[in-house]
Amino acid sequence: MTKPRCQEALDQLDEYLRQELTPEHMxxxxxxxxxxxxxxxxxEFQRSYLQMIEKAKGQCCPDSLRRRVLDALRSPQH
Amino acid sequence: MSDDDPRRAAFEAxxxxxxxxxxxxxxxxxxxxxxAEDLVQDTVLKAFRSWERFQPGTNIRSWLxxxxxxxxxxxxxxxxxxxxxxDLESPESGLSxxxxxxxxxxxxFFSQIVDEKVLEAIDRLPEEFREVLVLSDIENLSYxxxxxxxxxxxxxxxxxxxxxxxxxxSALYDHAVEMGYLKPARARG
Numbered sequence: 094m095t096k097p098r099c100q101e102a103l104d105q106l107d108e109y110l111r112q113e114l115t116p117e118h119m120x121x122x123x124x125x126x127x128x129x130x131x132x133x134x135x136x137e138f139q140r141s142y143l144q145m146i147e148k149a150k151g152q153c154c155p156d157s158l159r160r161r162v163l164d165a166l167r168s169p170q171h
Numbered sequence: 172m173s174d175d176d177p178r179r180a181a182f183e184a185x186x187x188x189x190x191x192x193x194x195x196x197x198x199x200x201x202x203x204x205x206x207a208e209d210l211v212q213d214t215v216l217k218a219f220r221s222w223e224r225f226q227p228g229t230n231i232r233s234w235l236x237x238x239x240x241x242x243x244x245x246x247x248x249x250x251x252x253x254x255x256x257x258d259l260e261s262p263e264s265g266l267s268x269x270x271x272x273x274x275x276x277x278x279x280f281f282s283q284i285v286d287e288k289v290l291e292a293i294d295r296l297p298e299e300f301r302e303v304l305v306l307s308d309i310e311n312l313s314y315x316x317x318x319x320x321x322x323x324x325x326x327x328x329x330x331x332x333x334x335x336x337x338x339x340x341s342a343l344y345d346h347a348v349e350m351g352y353l354k355p356a357r358a359r360g
């Protein structure tokens with residue numbers, strides 16, 4: 094796990110999973126993950142985690158609050 | 172009030188689409204719906220008063236989150252004497268936590284856990300961990316944006332995030348075992 098390629102892949106796993114790296118950089122990490130089982134595992138775990146937390150955003154702003162905020166903004170003192 | 176105030180109209184057009192994100196963050200910081208609602212309203216009114224200071228083209232969500240967070244810290248945070256009973260920055264202190272990734276390397280248990288449990292577990296994280304995790308993993312802010320908001324170096328954001336995730340993942344793993352969603356990978360205790 095101390096190989097430079099492993100280090101690079103794990104350091105940039107978040108950016109990789111969110112596809113925020115350059116195409117060349119993405120390709121380099123994909124290539125590494127295909128060859129390195131421990132890193133592949135870590136990436137899969139992280140992917141599952143991010144998918145879960147993506148769904149667990151929780152509640153939207155209630156309509157009553159939306160109205161309250163609008164009323165406050167439009168009240169004469171502002 | 173039917174006056175057509177162009178300043179207010181512009182503000183509303185930019186800020187109202189962010190109300191869901193503001194409410195989500197407020198709820199995670201305060202952990203109470205009624206306080207979260209007050210915090211959102213205070214934040215929006217403050218933002219409106221300092222609207223001229225927002226630089227168009229920069230991330231409006233970051234700007235609003237910063238106002239919300241500062242308002243929370245100044246006016247909403249409950250008085251706590253020693254809020255965090257653990258050493259936040261030292262990397263070693265996280266090692267006693269079992270890594271959930273060792274137990275379930277593919278993270279299959281995550282898909283079994285209902286959203287409500289995830290939020291409950293997030294709310295139990297120490298505040299310093301919770302805010303970084305929510306800003307990064309739920310609201311998708313970059314490390315640099317979080318660092319600017321929380322006023323710590325990027326490296327600190329990363330280490331807090333790493334430890335917040337481990338703590339959350341470990342809590343959720345324990346929950347999954349408890350609920351019988353999966354068998355523990357090895358005998359514990």
